[in-house]
Amino acid sequence: xxxxxxxxxxxxxxxxxxxxxxxxxxxxxxxxxxxxxxxxxxxxxxxxxxxxxxxxxxxxxxxxxxxxxxxxxxxxxxxxxxxxxxxxxxxxxxxxxxxxxxxxxxxxxxxxxxxxxxxxxxxxxxxxxxxxxxxxxxxxxxxxxxxxxxxxxxxxxxxxxxxxxxxxxxxxxxxxxxxxxxxxxxxxxxxxxxxxxxxxxxxxxxxxxxxxxxxxxxxxxxxxxxxxxxxxxxxxxxxxxxxxxxxxxxxxxxxxxxxxxxxxxxxxxxxxxxx
Numbered sequence: 001x002x003x004x005x006x007x008x009x010x011x012x013x014x015x016x017x018x019x020x021x022x023x024x025x026x027x028x029x030x031x032x033x034x035x036x037x038x039x040x041x042x043x044x045x046x047x048x049x050x051x052x053x054x055x056x057x058x059x060x061x062x063x064x065x066x067x068x069x070x071x072x073x074x075x076x077x078x079x080x081x082x083x084x085x086x087x088x089x090x091x092x093x094x095x096x097x098x099x100x101x102x103x104x105x106x107x108x109x110x111x112x113x114x115x116x117x118x119x120x121x122x123x124x125x126x127x128x129x130x131x132x133x134x135x136x137x138x139x140x141x142x143x144x145x146x147x148x149x150x151x152x153x154x155x156x157x158x159x160x161x162x163x164x165x166x167x168x169x170x171x172x173x174x175x176x177x178x179x180x181x182x183x184x185x186x187x188x189x190x191x192x193x194x195x196x197x198x199x200x201x202x203x204x205x206x207x208x209x210x211x212x213x214x215x216x217x218x219x220x221x222x223x224x225x226x227x228x229x230x231x232x233x234x235x236x237x238x239x240x241x242x243x244x245x246x247x248x249x250x251x252x253x254x255x256x257x258x259x260x261x262x263x264x265x266x267x268x269x270x271x272x273x274x275x
Contacts, residue, residue, distance in 0.1 A: 004107065004115035008089075012119050017088065021081030025131045028077065032069060033138055036060050059149035062139030063163040067148060067170075067237060069135050074174055074230065078128060079181050079206055080199075086120040086182035087198030090268070091189035113268045117186055117261055124182045125175045132171035136164075150237050158237075170233040173250065177230040180253045181206055183260035190267040229253050 012018050037060070090113070093099035103109065139145075148163035150156040158166065185202035192198050209227040212218045222228050232249035235242055 004111055005118055008115045008119045017084055021127050026134060029135050029138055033065060033142055036065060037142060061143045061146040062136045063148035063167060065139035065143060066132055066135040066167050078178050079203060081127060082124050082178045082182040083185040083199040083202045085123050087185035087189045087202060088195040089116040089120060089186060089189060091192045091195040091198050094193040109269050110265055113265050120182050120186050121179055124178045128175035128178055129171055156239060166236040170236040173233045176250055176253045180226060180256040183257040187260040187264035190264045190271065226256055
C-alpha cells in the first residue's frame with residue numbers, strides 16, 4: 001500500500017494539471033485583493049455603518065477577504081479543479097494504456113484504487129485549506145487584520161479570534177464537501193476511459209443538485225441533496241451556530257464520499273482492462 005501510495009503521489013506531482021488549481025486560486029486571490037483594496041466596492045456599506053458606529057479604518061481586512069472569497073469559489077472554481085485531478089486518476093491511465101500495465105503486476109486492485117483515492121483526498125484538502133490560508137496571509141499583508149464585519153442579514157461583528165476560528169471551520173467544511181465532489185468524480189473515472197467525461201458528469205451532478213434544490217416540487221429531497229449540505233458553511237457566519245445542523249451536514253457529506261468510494265472500488269475490482 002505504501003509503495004502504491006508513493007507512486008501515485010509521484011504521478012500526480014508530474015502532471016501539469018495538478019498545478020492548475022493552486023496557480024489559478026493564487027491569481028484569483030490576487031485579483032480579488034486588488035479589487036477590494038483599490039476599487040472600494042463597499043463604500044455604501046461603510047457609510048451606512050458610520051451612521052451607527054464609530055469606524056476606525058476599514059472593515060476590508062484579511063478576515064473579510066477570506067470570507068468574501070468563499071462566495072465565488074465554492075461552486076465555480078473548487079469543484080472544477082477538484083474534478084480535474086480526481087477524475088483524471090484512473091480514467092487517464094485507462095486511456096493511455098498504463099492502467100493495464102499497472103494491473104499486470106501482482107498487486108491488489110483495491111490497494112491501487114485506495115492509494116489513488118488517498119491522493120485525491122489529500123489534494124482536495126490541501127487545495128481548499130491552502131486557498132484559505134493564502135487568502136488570509138495575503139490579506140494580512142496588504143489589507144491588515146481585524147474583526148470580521150458581516151452585513152448579509154443585519155450587521156454582525158465577529159472579533160478577530162472568533163472570526164479566525166469560524167473561517168477555519170468554514171473552510172474545513174468546504175473541504176469535506178469538495179472531497180464528496182471529488183469522490184463522485186473518482187467513482188465515475190473507474191468506469192470511463194476519458195477524464196473529461198468524469199469531470200463533466202461530476203460537475204453536472206453538482207449543478208443538477210443545485211437546480212433541483214431550488215424547485216419547490218422537490219422540496220422533500222432537499223435534506224438529501226449534496227448542495228444542501230455543501231452550503232452549510234454559510235451557517236458559520238449567520239450568528240449563533242446550529243451545531244446539530246452542521247453535524248448532520250458533515251455526516252451527510254461523509255456518507256456521499258463513502259458511498260462513492262465504495263461504488264468506485266466495486267467497479268474497479270470488476271473492470272476489464274484487457275480489452
